[in-house]
Amino acid sequence: EKDLGDDLKSVLITKEEIDAKLAELAAAIDEEYAGRDVLLVGVLKGAVMVMADLARALSSHVTMDWMAVSSYGAGTQSSGVVRILKDLDTDIKGKHVLIVEDIIDSGLTLSWLLSNLGSREPASLEVVTLLRKPDAAKVDIEVKWVGFDIPNEFVVGYGLDFSERYRNLPFVGTLAPHIYGGTED
Numbered sequence: 170e171k172d173l174g175d176d177l178k179s180v181l182i183t184k185e186e187i188d189a190k191l192a193e194l195a196a197a198i199d200e201e202y203a204g205r206d207v208l209l210v211g212v213l214k215g216a217v218m219v220m221a222d223l224a225r226a227l228s229s230h231v232t233m234d235w236m237a238v239s240s241y242g243a244g245t246q247s248s249g250v251v252r253i254l255k256d257l258d259t260d261i262k263g264k265h266v267l268i269v270e271d272i273i274d275s276g277l278t279l280s281w282l283l284s285n286l287g288s289r290e291p292a293s294l295e296v297v298t299l300l301r302k303p304d305a306a307k308v309d310i311e312v313k314w315v316g317f318d319i320p321n322e323f324v325v326g327y328g329l330d331f332s333e334r335y336r337n338l339p340f341v342g343t344l345a346p347h348i349y350g351g352t353e354d
């Protein structure tokens with residue numbers, strides 16, 4: 170049985186770098202929402218790790234809810250077709266909502282989510298994402314908190330998958346081309 174790390178080309182962001190960044194983001198978020206209750210909305214499944222670690226780095230009261238949407242399916246390219254697989258359990262009208270994402274790639278998922286959740290009349294609606302790929306953006310989105318801007322390469326780990334695998338890597342890495350059928354360089 171091969172180790173899952175054998176399928177990687179490189180480690181892009183270490184666990185230590187992720188932890189330090191989440192602590193920074195949590196401090197900024199604590200300050201922004203001081204005295205106000207915030208509802209963290211995690212986007213399944215990719216945002217599970219960010220949600221779990223960011224929520225524990227916050228020192229203010231938060232509640233959590235989850236939405237499952239998928240635009241990628243099993244491929245490496247965003248299709249732009251967003252499906253709701255699981256909606257929120259709670260009514261967000263009048264609430265301060267913070268969407269928690271692992272990555273903004275084309276931006277299509279988030280753009281759709283912002284308009285969908287925005288129409289439910291939250292008191293405020295912001296986004297925190299661990300990763301963003303500026304060179305892959307197909308739509309322009311206002312994102313209040315971004316952990317790392319990364320190159321337009323296929324990345325896995327810390328929640329991010331390739332065909333549902335690699336989510337449990339504790340760091341973010343790039344996948345070896347032979348795994349996803351890309352070209353070696």
Ligand code: PRP
Nearest residue numbers: 214215239240241247274275276277278
């Ligand atoms: C991935 C990722 C983001 C989205 C970003 O989710 O977790 O939610 O794609 O891509 P975009 O900016 O091009 O829309 P995916 O649809 O793969 O579902 P998953 O979170 O269950 O892996």
Ligand code: MN
Nearest residue numbers: 212213214215
């Ligand atoms: Mn996702």
Ligand code: MG
Nearest residue numbers: 215241329330
């Ligand atoms: Mg995915």
